[in-house]
Amino acid sequence: MSPVIVVATISPKPGEEAAVRDAVLASIPEVHAEPGCGKYALHEATGDSTDLVMIEKWESMDALVTHGRAPALTALGKAIGGLLAAPLDVKTFTAVPAGDANLGAI
Structure with missing residues (x-):
């Protein structure tokens, strides 16, 4: 099976940026321990945007589906849903x- 790359953009309401960021950061260690997690890395937008972007790598679509039902993501959804x-x-x-195998793919 091919790894699955996920790009998830999170757009906090004005004034809720810190609460959303903190909730996402709190979930990361638990997600890192999930089976099939190869990468789960948070990034902040530069410039005027307050978006957060999670870049993920899962060993398979099955692992990603399992992640979608896992306690960490369920709790995160409840924590940030209204924010x-x-x-x-x-x-x-x-x-x-493409190119160098270590540089040409995540």
């Missing part, structure tokens, strides 16, 4: 390796 300006924007991808 978001828009629904989560979650997209999945498969790599198109």
